[in-house]
Amino acid sequence: MSLRFYDTSARQVRDFVPLREGHASLYLCGATVQAPPHIGHIRSGVNFDILRRWLTHRGYQVTFCRNVTDIDDKIIRVAADEGVPWWQVTERNQRAFTYAYDVLGCLPPTVEPRATGHVPEMVELMQRLIDAGHAYAADDGSGDVYFDVRSFPPYGDLSNQRLEQVQPAADSDPDRDKRDPRDFALWKGAKPGEPTWPTPWGRGRPGWHLECSAMATKYLGPAFDIHGGGLDLVFPHHENEMAQSRAAGDAFAQYWLHNGLLKIGGEKMAKSLGNSMRIPQMLEKVRPVELRYYLGQAHYRSTIDYSDEALQEAAVAYQRIEGFLTRAVEVLGDIVPAGRVPAGFASALDDDLGVSQALAVVHGHVREGNTALAAGGKEKAAELAGELRSMLDVLGLDPLGGQWSSGDQGLREVVDALVSVVLQQRQAARGRKDYEAADAIRDGLTGAGVVVEDTPQGPRWDLRRG
Numbered sequence: 001m002s003l004r005f006y007d008t009s010a011r012q013v014r015d016f017v018p019l020r021e022g023h024a025s026l027y028l029c030g031a032t033v034q035a036p037p038h039i040g041h042i043r044s045g046v047n048f049d050i051l052r053r054w055l056t057h058r059g060y061q062v063t064f065c066r067n068v069t070d071i072d073d074k075i076i077r078v079a080a081d082e083g084v085p086w087w088q089v090t091e092r093n094q095r096a097f098t099y100a101y102d103v104l105g106c107l108p109p110t111v112e113p114r115a116t117g118h119v120p121e122m123v124e125l126m127q128r129l130i131d132a133g134h135a136y137a138a139d140d141g142s143g144d145v146y147f148d149v150r151s152f153p154p155y156g157d158l159s160n161q162r163l164e165q166v167q168p169a170a171d172s173d174p175d176r177d178k179r180d181p182r183d184f185a186l187w188k189g190a191k192p193g194e195p196t197w198p199t200p201w202g203r204g205r206p207g208w209h210l211e212c213s214a215m216a217t218k219y220l221g222p223a224f225d226i227h228g229g230g231l232d233l234v235f236p237h238h239e240n241e242m243a244q245s246r247a248a249g250d251a252f253a254q255y256w257l258h259n260g261l262l263k264i265g266g267e268k269m270a271k272s273l274g275n276s277m278r279i280p281q282m283l284e285k286v287r288p289v290e291l292r293y294y295l296g297q298a299h300y301r302s303t304i305d306y307s308d309e310a311l312q313e314a315a316v317a318y319q320r321i322e323g324f325l326t327r328a329v330e331v332l333g334d335i336v337p338a339g340r341v342p343a344g345f346a347s348a349l350d351d352d353l354g355v356s357q358a359l360a361v362v363h364g365h366v367r368e369g370n371t372a373l374a375a376g377g378k379e380k381a382a383e384l385a386g387e388l389r390s391m392l393d394v395l396g397l398d399p400l401g402g403q404w405s406s407g408d409q410g411l412r413e414v415v416d417a418l419v420s421v422v423l424q425q426r427q428a429a430r431g432r433k434d435y436e437a438a439d440a441i442r443d444g445l446t447g448a449g450v451v452v453e454d455t456p457q458g459p460r461w462d463l464r465r466g
């Protein structure tokens, strides 16, 4: 099966045919940095990280651009409330986003442009739109520049609305001089106390939609393959990005991919709830790799309705995978990734990134691998474990690779040797029926965070989780 994606614009699944053979260009609307991220924001990062890893596995050279929106109404409001300059708010929150992406194993983008670093590109794009009759500077001299939606007949195509159905754009003051209430702001004229940049139409600051069009085309070219973002961005943000770029003559994105939202009790995450869903708070409940498993396991287009139970179930599911690989290493030594993935796993991801079906193949390998280990089938277990590592690498979940491996194998070996000595002491105490001493040794290990499990093959130990 060929690689295919559900394209919001076409409202159907389409075969992926890149503009340049062997290359894939991907733009993802990144953070608006007015606050630190909650897991709903980072879900998008995880979904598109898996997409990027799968494209790479399939042999594409991927250019991945994820922007930072560092000027915006909300940022200005937060800064005013705190009595600090706007850039202090954005610096602080951008660091929180970077930490969140990193801690969850999202590979860094090829480029991460910030909106305020691209004002000349935005001015150029506005000039092209004005010259082509698709945009105008407000007659009231406010410095506002608007996109003329009636000048562009395909307006509404992406979000599947006719122009008559489109709601007035909510991005400017009602008294500003717009020709049509649906016209959206490309540029917002200066207001007292706000940061501004010069343009031929007066000082002001960029509108959100213009920022993304300017950054996407600067780094990926006037035509690129995939534009991604959350489902809540389809209208107005992506509709407006598409309109202004295409009206200016750029082919822009060929595929539009949107991830579903993360809700709580069926509702969009409210600000009060969102605060408890920030990444550091979530990492008090589960380890980072388990949180990544949770956020990535559902199909990217589905809605996730958050619950602590589902989060814990995801953690247990991940521990099953990890448990098999840990035992495989104990029995077989180093497990080398196979470099190939099973056909069922590949066809699941080829089919609009079906991660849940791909995980079914992962867990099938874990079950078969455990059976093989128990039966002493070392060759079979090694083959399954090798394939498993390659699948997990694509999903960014390999416990033996990258940031999830303990990294300090030498230290683990030292602890292993020490625990073995202690366990021999316990065995000896039991042998002379000194159960008090045997229990005291076990309690001592537990106190040090070492959990001992007695198995038919002898005692096993692991570090206590959570």
Ligand SMILES: [Zn+2]
Residues within 6 Å of the ligand: 028, 029, 030, 212, 237
């Ligand atoms: Zn955007």
